[in-house]
Amino acid sequence: MNYNNIVYQEEGGVVVITINRPNKLNALNRLTIEELRSAIEYADSNSETKVIIITGSGEKAFVAGADISEFANFSVTQGVELAAKGQETLFDYIENLSTPVIAAINGFALGGGLELAMACHFRVASDNAKMGLPEVSLGVIPGYGGTQRLPQLIGKGRAMELIMTSGMIDANQALNYGLVNHVTTQEELLLLCKKIATKIMRNSSVAIGAAIKAINANYKDGINGFDVEIEAFGKSFGTADFKEGTSAFLEKRKADFPGE
Incomplete structure (x- = not known):
């Protein structure tokens, strides 16, 4: 570039x-x-x-x-x-x-x-x-x-x-x-x-992106930040990063997040 x-x-x-x-x-x-x-x-x-x-x-x-x-x-x-x-x-x-x-x-x-x-x-x-x-x-x-x-x-x-x-x-x-x-x-x-x-x-890029969106929602007119957080939290359960993060925690190993 x-x-x-x-x-x-x-x-x-x-x-x-x-x-x-x-x-x-x-x-x-x-x-x-x-x-x-x-x-x-x-x-x-x-x-x-x-x-x-x-x-x-x-x-x-x-x-x-x-x-x-x-x-x-x-x-x-x-x-x-x-x-x-x-x-x-x-x-x-x-x-x-x-x-x-x-x-x-x-x-x-x-x-x-x-x-x-x-x-x-x-x-x-x-x-x-x-x-x-x-x-x-x-x-x-x-x-x-x-x-x-x-x-x-x-x-x-x-x-x-x-x-x-x-x-x-x-x-x-x-x-x-x-x-x-x-x-x-x-x-x-x-x-x-x-x-x-x-x-x-070291952390999940997918979760970080969702957290940024939820945090920003609190400062936007007409948007309920708590609702955005609840929805993003729920969606996290369907990600490959969540599966890897929880598995790594339970298995007492370092997570290798796929970013998905």
Whole structure:
């Protein structure tokens, strides 16, 4: 796979996708969003892929925001289309993916960069990371799900303050808020993410996908998350992974999940 703005690497069931626009601090433009979607779709279609990690190139930024030069002169209609297409193409797609996606935040994650990280299933940050949604300082609001996902992750009051002030928080404050799961050094960031990925890979990919769907259901309007959980729980009993998992437990051996 050849890409202009990302680097795709796979090793032992873990795919690492690196946003590679260092001269732009890895800012998101339309091509990068399209390439990310293509790469994630390709990874997800491969049965060997168990975990996807998204990170940024260099030491300064995960993604420092959207590429403002692309939309500075947009009309109202174009603005609506930009947000709707971006959410459908990438951000909502990642959130609802059955393959676990980890954001490895190395440096600045601002605006669309933080929105990308929040769309991932969870986040790990380097100790030099800075996060925020500064859109109101440009006369606009977050458009890739930031006003929805940030309150879900850190609470309404904290999200209101962070968005209204255009402020940034550091990695430790993000950890305290629950925005990230772990903080480590930049040198250890990918190693820690891969270590977590290894733990995930020991388990049933089918069950993990069902759990992601059930967890997400709690945050969707008009959907009863408990009902989704009950249905997914029941369906688990018909999978080959359930048969292997329970057999392995009873036989006191390590499970070898077929992923079916």
